[in-house]
Every structure is written in structure tokens, then in C-alpha cells.
Amino acid sequence: MSISTGFPALIGFDLPGLPDGAGASRVIVTALLDDTPPNDWMRILHRLAWPSLRLDHGVEQIRLVGQGIHFVGAIKDPRALSASVRGLFNEVNAKALDRRLSAMENPLDEDGPGTAPLADPAISADPRLDDVAALLAMPAVPGMLELASAMTGMRFVAVARVTADRWTACAVHDHLDFGLRPGEDLVLETTICDEIREHRHLVQFDQASTHPVFSSHPTPALYGFESYISVPMFRRDGGFHGTLCALDPNPSRLDAATVKAFEILAGVIGAQLEVPEASAEAGQKVPSMSEALSVLSGQVDALDAAMLPEQFRTVTARLRELVDARRAVLG
Numbered sequence: 001m002s003i004s005t006g007f008p009a010l011i012g013f014d015l016p017g018l019p020d021g022a023g024a025s026r027v028i029v030t031a032l033l034d035d036t037p038p039n040d041w042m043r044i045l046h047r048l049a050w051p052s053l054r055l056d057h058g059v060e061q062i063r064l065v066g067q068g069i070h071f072v073g074a075i076k077d078p079r080a081l082s083a084s085v086r087g088l089f090n091e092v093n094a095k096a097l098d099r100r101l102s103a104m105e106n107p108l109d110e111d112g113p114g115t116a117p118l119a120d121p122a123i124s125a126d127p128r129l130d131d132v133a134a135l136l137a138m139p140a141v142p143g144m145l146e147l148a149s150a151m152t153g154m155r156f157v158a159v160a161r162v163t164a165d166r167w168t169a170c171a172v173h174d175h176l177d178f179g180l181r182p183g184e185d186l187v188l189e190t191t192i193c194d195e196i197r198e199h200r201h202l203v204q205f206d207q208a209s210t211h212p213v214f215s216s217h218p219t220p221a222l223y224g225f226e227s228y229i230s231v232p233m234f235r236r237d238g239g240f241h242g243t244l245c246a247l248d249p250n251p252s253r254l255d256a257a258t259v260k261a262f263e264i265l266a267g268v269i270g271a272q273l274e275v276p277e278a279s280a281e282a283g284q285k286v287p288s289m290s291e292a293l294s295v296l297s298g299q300v301d302a303l304d305a306a307m308l309p310e311q312f313r314t315v316t317a318r319l320r321e322l323v324d325a326r327r328a329v330l331g
Helices: 039-049 053-059 078-105 128-136 141-152 192-199 218-223 258-269 275-282 288-304 310-330
Strands: 010-014 028-031 059-066 070-073 156-162 165-175 203-205 228-234 238-246
Touching: 010 078, 010 203, 039 059, 039 078, 053 059, 053 070, 053 078, 128 156, 128 165, 141 156, 141 165, 141 238, 141 258, 156 192, 192 228, 192 238, 228 258, 238 258, 275 288
Parallel strands: none
Antiparallel strands: 010 028, 028 070, 059 070, 156 165, 156 238, 203 228, 228 238
């Protein structure tokens, strides 16, 4: 059993990174670590990295994803950047060690080491986290993500806010230890959701390694998944909000009915995206899980009432079983 020291070791680099579209100069250089760095280590990194990495190497963003730190920008010489990052990491480790030794001598020092609590989205000045707070305030969402996971067999499911420059997790169901929490980012250019933001269509594949397109796509290889589904989510005014996505390292065998049921779940969650604000203005309460399940049940009834192929009836029956099981848990 390994024990984290809080001082991650640099294993190597992924060079040169992913291009940001045809002819674009933005790339991603990834530093691969042997452990996920704690929050105090990352705070020191950010303090020491700027502005030198921007001025000397063109780095615009630093993003932590699992055990990889992505440096994003118009980086002309990735190898020169990697040399600078090696020295930077050594400096960060030295500073982190000094702080921890100081904290041992002054245990009441409020600026000592440790894992900082997540910022309260409700009081954060970051407007992206308004979306996180809205999803976290909806009691129905965790159960919906659990249903999506059970239906697809994929162990990681998330609602993501996707804009022209950021990918932010708003709600997460994670039985893979993917390591992503609400309010945290993935590097936008490394996500398939960024492509969905542009073309506004569902993307689904059962096995990336054998797929004619996604076997050569960088994203499945970067994050280590085989099966994937992502559905665009829209606000009531028709504007694009983000995606409901699911993935797993194991291949899947989703039929058309399961994909449709996943779209229904995305629609049910999407329909609630503006409910908290609207309900607050009207003095109404946010819909509960039971109420959301009733909406979903109505969607299933509509499918059952239609003249659907047998495979659709099989999946609507399975979806109803999942809904009934969730209701039983709620009592």
C-alpha cells in the first residue's frame, strides 16, 4: 500500500500536446506525476509559475487533471518549457517542505499546510461556479446520474458546463476514482465535449480502440477510456449549456434504445437547470428527487405508449425498473 507524501515526483512529459484546431498555435504540454498533488502544493505552483511561464514560454493556463498537470498556450518550444517545469517543480517541493516544517514549529499558524476546503460555490466570485451551485442545489441530480451509470454500465458520469474557453464539472458520479470533483476543470481542448459544443450532436462509441474515428482520436487515449457517450444539454431559451457525459475504461454495448434513454435523462436534468432561480423568484421549492422521478416516469410512459420496436420496449422496461428501485430507496 502506497502512502502519499504530498511531494509528487515528476515521471515525464507528454510532448508536444494537442493542437487547438487546424493551423492554430495553442498546444498542451502535460507533466506526468506519480501522485495527485495536494492543494497547498498547487497553490505554491501557481504563485511561482507566473508570470515567468507566460513571458518565457507562452503558457496561458495551468490545469490539474488527476496526476497530470497541463500547460496550455502558444508554446513554441515544448522541450524548453519541460526543462523550466522540472526546475519549477523542484522549487515548489522545496517551498512546500519549508512551509510544512514551519507549520510543525508553529502548529497554530493559519497558513500551514493541509488540504484546503473546496470554495463554497454560493459565495465564489467565479461566475462558472454559479452553475455548479445550481446543480448541487438540486436533490434530484445525484440520483439521475446514478440512473445514467446503471443504465449504461459506465462508472463515471458528469454534468459539465462547457463554454468557449472552459470545461467545468457541475455534478459528478464517480465510481472509477477519476478524481474530478464539482467545480474542477478539464482542459477544454482535451475534451470531446468541446467538439459537441460546436456541432451540437450526441457522440457515442462502444470501444474507442476499434472505432474508425476515435481509435486515432487523442482524447480516449489521454484519459484512458474505451466506452463513451455525451449528450448536449440546452437551456430553456435554446442556448447551449453543456453536456451529460459518461465513460468507462471497459467497452460497452449500448443499443439505440439505451442511447435514447440517456438522452431522456439529459433532458430531465436540463429541464431543471433554470428551476432554482425561477422557483426562488416564485417562492417555490426546488423539485425533489421524487418529483424528478415522476417526470422521468412520464417520459418512459410516453415511450411505452408509442409504437416502438421491441428493443425500445426492453430498455424502457429496464429504465422503469431503475426508477422504481430508486423510489423504493427513497421510501
